[in-house]
Amino acid sequence: MIKFDKVTKKFGSITALSAVSFEIPKNSFVFIVGPSGAGKSTIVHLLLREYLPTSGKIKVSKQDLAKLTKKELVALRRQIGVVFQDFKLLADRTVFENVALPLKFVKNDAEQIGKEVRQVLKLVGLTERAALFPAQLAGGELQRACLARAIVNCPEIVIADEPTGNLDPQTAVQIVDLLKKVNEMGSTVIIATHNAQIVNQFNQRVIALAQGELISDQPESQYPLTK
């Protein structure tokens, strides 16, 4: 369970988030939407505890993020898989090696790691691309590799920040379909996006932001119409 309680984040004189409150129960699938600059990525950074709120409280699995020890912070980040718009794959490693990386931090049985990586590559449809380097992949394949890396540890929470930003509409739907599948396998999935077409196709909970404020939060919803 994730809880934002009147969270405000300021960067100097810029208010990126203004008293934002919401709760996301375990195993949810949620879109966080809003135009560029609305505060979506700020929520992602706060969840990863890359910085603290200026005021208000954030809880993940009952833990107050402002009170984590270093050890608890490492544990928190391990239970969150992140998918980025620009993929952030290592250019000098193959798809297989990129996806294996998070596992190497937590286990050293090479055979077991290989098995788990092959499983997740199969899930995202990249079995045939395992030995290729990122530069050899198409955009949708890069995003699937990034997704595989995010979920290989079976994290409790998967956060995708504009995961479809660089993809054509059809490929974008495939990525969100995969994220839905990941949700059905048990992870909470949070997708930050300004892509109304995608949001409207999935009819899931939508938390909408505008200029740092939460303007609506509806179950089984569509991208809100704005003036």
Ligand SMILES: Nc1ncnc2c1ncn2[C@@H]1O[C@H](COP(=O)(O)OP(=O)(O)O)[C@@H](O)[C@H]1O
């Ligand atoms: N590190 C930062 N320093 C200063 N301003 C920032 C920083 N990060 C975000 N902002 C500002 O906060 C606002 C919200 O940004 P962001 O969360 O990235 O929006 P979104 O992801 O919805 O496009 C923007 O006005 C942005 O310029």
Ligand SMILES: [Mg+2]
């Ligand atoms: Mg953003």
